[in-house]
Amino acid sequence: MRRILGRRExxxxxxxxxxxxxxxxxxxxxxxVYCAHDSQLACPVLERFAGLHGVEVLARYxxxxxxxxxxxxxxxTERERPQCDVFWNNELLGTALLGSEGVLMPLSxxxxxxxxxxxxxxxxxWVVFGGRLRLVISPRPVDLSESAVMAAxxxxxxxxxxxxxxxxxxxxxxxxAWGESWGLEELKRRHQSWLRKGIRYVGGNSATKDLVAAxxxxxxxxxxxxxxxxxxAGRSLHAVPVRVSGKTICIPNSAAVIQGxxxxxxxxxxxEYLCSPEVELELARSPARQxxxxxxxxxxxxxxxxxLRRWADESLELxxxxxxxxxxxxxxxxxxxx
Numbered sequence: 001m002r003r004i005l006g007r008r009e010x011x012x013x014x015x016x017x018x019x020x021x022x023x024x025x026x027x028x029x030x031x032x033v034y035c036a037h038d039s040q041l042a043c044p045v046l047e048r049f050a051g052l053h054g055v056e057v058l059a060r061y062x063x064x065x066x067x068x069x070x071x072x073x074x075x076x077t078e079r080e081r082p083q084c085d086v087f088w089n090n091e092l093l094g095t096a097l098l099g100s101e102g103v104l105m106p107l108s109x110x111x112x113x114x115x116x117x118x119x120x121x122x123x124x125x126w127v128v129f130g131g132r133l134r135l136v137i138s139p140r141p142v143d144l145s146e147s148a149v150m151a152a153x154x155x156x157x158x159x160x161x162x163x164x165x166x167x168x169x170x171x172x173x174x175x176x177a178w179g180e181s182w183g184l185e186e187l188k189r190r191h192q193s194w195l196r197k198g199i200r201y202v203g204g205n206s207a208t209k210d211l212v213a214a215x216x217x218x219x220x221x222x223x224x225x226x227x228x229x230x231x232x233a234g235r236s237l238h239a240v241p242v243r244v245s246g247k248t249i250c251i252p253n254s255a256a257v258i259q260g261x262x263x264x265x266x267x268x269x270x271x272e273y274l275c276s277p278e279v280e281l282e283l284a285r286s287p288a289r290q291x292x293x294x295x296x297x298x299x300x301x302x303x304x305x306x307x308l309r310r311w312a313d314e315s316l317e318l319x320x321x322x323x324x325x326x327x328x329x330x331x332x333x334x335x336x337x338x
Contacts, residue, residue, distance in 0.1 A: 029055040031263055031270060034071045035088040036062065037253060038225075041286055042088060049273050055266060060084075069168050072098060075258065079103055082260035085267040088253065088274060091169055092128065092318045093176065093325045095254040099125040100322065105257040105264060107271065128252035129275040130283040130290035131312050133224040134174050134242040137212050146243035152219055153190070159198035162208045163221040166191075167332045170205065170223050170251050175328050176321040177244040184327055191335075213237060223251075224308060225288035232287060241311045250315035252293055253283075 035042050039061045050057045062070050072094035075087060079101075087104075089095045098104050104125035136144050153161065166175040179187040195201075202208055205222040206229070212220040213235040227239050241248040255274040257267040273279060280292035284305045291305060291312045298306055 029053070029263075029266065031055060031057050031085045031266055032083060033057055033059045033086045033088060033270070034075065034084045035059050036071050036094075037088055037090045038288070041283065041288055045274070045279055045282065049270055052273075053266070053269065057270075069094065069172070075103055076101065079259075082258050084258045085261040085263050086270050087256050087258060089255075090132075090251070090253050091173060092252055092254055093173055093322055095126050095256060096319050096322045097325070098256070103259055105259045105261060105267075107257065107268065126254045126256035127271055127275040128254050129280050129293055131250045131252040131293050131315075132170070132288070132290060133308055133311055134170055134249040134251065135222055135224055135227050135239040136242050137209065137220050137222055137227055137237050137239045138218055139212055139215050139237060140218065141238050142218075144238065144240035146246070149219070149242075153194065155197070157197060158194055159200065160216075160218045161194075161220065162200040162202055162211045162217045164204050164208055165201050167329065168204075170249075171221065172325065172328065173251055173318065173321065174221065174242060174244075174249055175332075176324045177249055177316055179324045179328050180321055181245045184324070184331070187328070188331060225290065228287060228289050228304075244316060247316040248311050248314050249318075250291065250312040251318070253290070 033046060035046075039059075042061075043059065046057045046059055049055075060071075069091075071087070071089070075082075075084060075098055078084065087095065087098070095104075106124045107127070136149050138144060142148075164171040166172055175187065178190075182190070200208075200211065200217065202211065205226045208217075208220040209222045209226040209230050211217040212222075213230045213233075221242060224239075227237065230237050253274070255271045257264060257271055261267045275294060277292075277294060277296050280290075280294055280296050281300060283290035284292050284296070284301050289302065289305050289308065291308045292301065293312070298309065301309070
């Protein structure tokens, strides 16, 4: 039986990703996967696919702080000489960018259509599954409605409010949603105001969760999977989905085949597997409590996930934020580098 190779084995096997992936030639049953999803959740899924199909899956992971953006940029730079077969991303706008630039291979599958009950249209070049909600959290039972949170951000001292640096991951998507709703110039103004008032910009969503769970901050923005880490650790936290113009932000996983894949048929099979009911249910029942976006029986889901799914049904359409993503990133790069 073949097996999946993880990050440590990648580093031991070669001096770099290009050297390791170059062994994937026509006729070999091996897939190279770039994965922005948490390795603890992704590895068992990829391991099982490898066993079912008798193949090797070589998985490349990256750090929490920049993993989605870093892997997207890597795929863009490798476009002329692709080293990857499948991209499993956990931040949709990066996948949409790759699709718009022709980095992704078209999918000839029924799963490229909108699934019943899903707020996310299935595009020709990728599929979506297993969503997370952006949450605003507090250690106390306070009003966390959209209007109350916006009012809290107008206070004179924001040293008890925390959010991840917005250049990466799901916080970047939240900034894009704010920019689309308020306009980019207004977002810039508020961002600078928050900085002056001492808001805590930290390295990732896990860090924001920790600051609120420890009582250091009274308000924080994070993802639903990080929130449940705190809940399972016995922390008493209160959470409400982040609302922008009355809509929630539900960010799905996505999977796509890379244009130029050496194993396109096998890669499509993996993409199909990732959005299957089996994997959707596994992610829903995992500690992350991810939200199925396909045709999964609601009664088979944990009660917490059923509640999240109702919020997900009210999600913003994310793909229209792609243009704003480029503008926000350009501004933030200048802002953080000057």
